[in-house]
Amino acid sequence: MNQTKDFQGGKAFGLLKVEQEERLDRINQQFLDDPKYSSDEDLLPKLEAFKKKYLEFDLNGDCNIDIMSLKRMLEKLGVPKTHLELKKLIIEVANGPGETISYPDFLRMMLGKRSAILKMILMYEEKNREQEKPMAPPAKKAISELP
Template sequence: KAQQEERLEGINKQFLDDPKYSNDEDLPSKLEAFKVKYMEFDLNGNGDIDIMSLKRMLEKLGVPKTHLELKRLIREVSSGSEETFSYSDFLRMMLGKRSAILRMILMYEEKNKEHKRPTGPPAKKAISELP
């Protein structure tokens, strides 16, 4: 885990030094959050997220996908291989201007965590308050 974190930290440093991302607001904290998220789903610790890790990740987020949909997601994100995508690919997707399906799913998960669901029965309304 420590080696993996060190390797991902090195990639974060490359992105911080890249002039292409210099205008990105609050880049260091975004990169740190992305690193934590990536490490959570890189289950085998080899640095790449494979199709099974992606499948488990999306199931955990409540968005199960078929094998073909997973392959399409990986193909959209990865720079080469159809079986895995690297941390660099992941960062390019998350920081890029292009709208990727996976990025939307991950952002939806974050938004979903922020809101607390109301507990208990709903408040009573008078008939005059109904639409």
């Protein structure tokens, strides 16, 4: 990680993101090797999708989602929460007192049978995104029909 201090701007950020992805890939491999999850259908594509979602909200690159990142994530999804509600979400996902949601905790929540509130919010957001996709190209309009 010290090598990133030698660079500035985009290079440092790029190196940080590469290191972050490599750490998450190693954790994904642990889940792929875990017999507890071996019966899960399409485990690899699920882990890749979860990694992408996690990277979107792990803004400081330390492989943990802190309370401010969680707040931004839920606001972006249109589900703002109070500070107390955010703390409860973190405790629920982390299965105990903590200040952050680690990637393994996030994966256990997403792959588990338990319906955590955060899991439901993320699944709802994904379903909404699927519904927004247009099924056909937009109809062609004449210039006179334009606003």
